[in-house]
Amino acid sequence: MISVTTTLTGFSFIYFLYSRIPYAMLCKTFERCEATTKRLAITEYLVQLFLQAIKLTPSGLLELLYMCINKLCPDYEGLEMGVGESFLIKAIVSSTGRNIKNIKAEYRSTGDLGTVAMNSKGSQGTLSMPKPLTVHQVFQTLKDLSQITGNQSQKKKIDKINSLLVQCRGSEAKYLIRQLEGKLRIGLAEQTVLSALAQSIVLSKPETSKLSQEKIEQALADAAAIVKSVYNQLPCYDMIVPALLEYSIKDFPDHCNMRPGIPLKPMLAHPTKSLTEILDRFEDRKFTCEFKYDGERAQIHLLPNGKSMVYSRNSENMSDRYPDIMSKLANWVMPTTSSFILDCEAVAWDKENKQILPFQVLSTRKRKDVKEEDIKVQVVVFAFDCLYLNGESLLRLPLEERREKLRSAFKETENEFYFARQMDSNNIDDIQVFLDVSIENNCEGLMVKLFDGEEASYEPSKRSRNWLKVKKDYLSGIGDSMDLVVIGAFYGRGKRTSVYGAFLLACYDPETEEYQTICKIGTGFSEEDLLNHYNALKGHVIEAPKRFYCLGENPVKPDVWFEPVKVWEVLCADLSISPRYMAAVGKVDASKGISLRFPRFIRVRDDKGPEDSTSSEQVMTFYYNQANSSKGKGDDMDY
Template sequence: MEHTALVDVYDRLSSTSSNNEKRDVVAEAFAESDAHLWRLVVLVRGRLFPAHDRRELGVSSRLTLEAVLTATGAPEDEVRERWRQTGDLGDAAAWAVENGGQQTLFSETLTVGRVHDGLRELADFEGDGSQGRRVDALAGLVSVATPDEARYVVRTALGHMRVGVGEGTIRDAIAVAFLDGGDDAVSAVERAYQVTNDFAVVAETARDGGRDALAELDVELFRPIQSMLAEKAESLAEGLADAAADGRVRYEYKYDGIRIQVHVGGDDVRLFTRRLEDVTAQFPDVVRAMERGVTAENAIFDGELVGYTPETIAGDDRTPVVFQELSRRVKRESDVEATSREIPVVVHLFDCLYDGETLLDDPAAERYERLVAAFDSVEPEFDDGVAGLELATTATVSPDDPDPAAALYEEALERGHEGLMLKNPDATYQPGRRVGRLLKLKPTMEPLDVVVVRAKYSEGRRSELLGRLYLACYDAQSDELREVGRLSTGYTDDELRALTDRLESLATTRDGRLVEVDPEVVLEVEYEEIQSSTEYDSGYALRFPRFLGVREDLGPADADTLERVDSLFDAQ
């Protein structure tokens, strides 16, 4: 398949704002793709690896610009100017190919396979000279591309396609291309994606075997699935009523830690964050605890990894560390054992998703029983580098008698945790979904996780620091980020210096004191209220947002959604 055919698909997607039209364009491309289907599925979104594969291509905007200049011989200042004007390095690359000083080799046809495979190889370059090899490989693709092809090669390399295709579009397109496109077909595709996190596998399965084959796709050990997410309960009474089933509600501590998914297969233990990132190497103490405590031969657990102060880790009245302190361990690559003793942890398990057979469709009450049977508690052993392992503090209550839940809620807050989780005992596990049968109760208006998309240098004492940060939520329908306000308070000088260093390394364009950045940094912010606004493309503005911390465990697609902001606005 020639790459120009895929470019035509991109252009058609860019020319319409209709979600249904985008779905139909993608469905048509899928249906006609034959052997290239699996490549096309990932290329149309610019995500070259499935969601559970956290490899990165390792090409920044700076390296991509260097590749464009190498391939085209265009003047750097003119390429940068077009980049600044459009905010899109892909558009600048198209101009450079058309107007550069070097003759590109259009006689050499660029194929979908060459673009896909060539870009994926960038992730495998390691060691000395790897950045130079990436530049050369990317320049090799641009050098044989037409202007339009170069635009999308660069956008794919950077992961910013600008064609408005999100997961929902891919899901619906698969249902239309290979099934009947109805609601049941969409549900079948979504369920298959939930257990695989791989649309390429789902698409090929739907094409080759239809709905029956999709139903056979299942959870696999060491292939993480998305965490089931909770909606916010407006009050304890309402939450208990909403989560009740047959007069029962399970309630438990809402811990302030890192959501962790633990996979155990024989002697092999691996740990994944909510972002599906493998953090096994960062938590050897947790691996030891699992090796000691897990009695099931094979299992997948859902839980919360909480850091506690070394002085209290072995007692009954532990003091949790703040999330930002715990998050240091997620990115740690050296002195891991030493850091594990500085910030010891306990894993509080609250669900079992697999114990030799899939439990996603089983009711929560039964999954809890299987959880209890699958492991024994492990006391933390600080000196030996063994984490704690235990059940989350939990109980079952009747909505008609909320006093026990109220007491546990107060206890959780007193112990430094966030509040309560309220669970419907009959609820199935729905990966990646916020559902009303799983609720969280917290004492304050819930903070938002938002992405920094641009930043401006402050005035006065902080004039050398990027102290004014533009924040965005994630529009899952269009796979785009929508701005929701500007942040300028809440951080210390040290925190702001660290943020500035990080954001400056992600800078793509500069216009005076305003800097556009690659959207990689996710922040947790609190705010006074959400207001309707025409200033930002989300239609909303956070009033008086305040910095709480960096969410190292989240990526841009894990940020709070526009739908979430909309619901919070309505609930005010």
């Protein structure tokens, strides 16, 4: 038996060269990350972890990385390991023998089932030490769990969780339960993990040690930029990690190129409050205006083998939801087009009157097990960008050239496929008229995009100022609506006694992985809306707020708390600093956050997950934009 002793910042492990990465090593790294808020320190802990894996067990690096970002596979494959808290409580009871009432009481006190599981294991006596867990074992078990369905699935899942909990030592139970919940909440943002991966690859090369400190730092920065760029175009660690291990950082991009079948994170636009802001941003530059359609962002892929699929803005495979798009795709693809990635909008459509229907109509369409013959809500596709065509990436081309290729590769087909309606003018009166026309055609407003030059390229996953969105409703408001997460509710009064009458909403901070309260909302709802919300949320009620809900010292306390699952679009009159709401706390004030004044419900955003909701950084930007705008009008606003 050959063994090697290695040290991870003072924590020693025995590695067996023919074995796997110990789960304890990963959990120790999690502990260190959780104990700090310093991004550089967290990155350093991850670099050390990945370096050990690269040197001793490179075949385990992919699974290790997935465990760090708490995923089982690429997003588009759709495997989720999130397990409900009531289910996990049963598993903890089963594996430790503790009383369920005591476990629930401790959970209400700590707000963290992972800590409850660790404490329960700590108080449990054992006759012999179980075999140590490995990252491979935990990862594969979690993957098996996510695929269990059918009869006795609950018992099978509990048995698998029990088998892991029995083997847990120290803090392992804590992080295992958190991973089963689907949220580690230790500050491991995916961009940080990508940086650490890139740096560990560079530092693992023998030639790096021969460089000066200055050159090493430059090499690390360059590598992080390259890996993030490749990931934005090819978000698939199954391809990225093996390529990084095999090729140099310099050659790595040549072996990991975007391709149909793997969805990119879409490019996003910045909101704007005035038409003059558009002219200021694009002064002396060529730009184009397009209708902003009120539908569901879609990315349509055609592979060279003829297979096609539709993905959502958050990489969910929606092909089963849109069988009508799949069956009609051949009607609007030119014979010379063999493969493509199309950025577009799927919009509800009235065939008889040949007009767009509101998003609310589209939202009534089934999301699963859709049969084309049963479809009642028809859709058309409005295409506005082509990202890949016939084996060639178009991302670096300016929009002007991408539009030319789009129009040469597809043809408009009545009631099925249209090009986004556009206008090219830098006259503010023309833009105002075109905005009015878009509203008359049941669109949300306009997208204004830089049209030529290097800056007019497509930037995946980026909210770019080279794209601006303008909506008529927002011209005199904060500049945009917000997509917020429902985390609590208040019982209704009067006619609303049988449903929830108001709700507590939150934005998301990706750096801290927290949901930060931002407002209480009770307007904009019809009686039907309130009933639908009650039915949609009642299955997500929890006993106490999650530990990753940022509530403040004097919080607003709803009657009912929810899992963070539902996202709503909300409009407001303006934003203000608040001692009771915590959105962007620490960014504009050390202890106070930002709240919305006169918030109004617009619609449910089924196309967005909770972590795709408006970020605290965006809330802060809205606040500063509002403050600057008011200051320009002569108001004295202190921010």
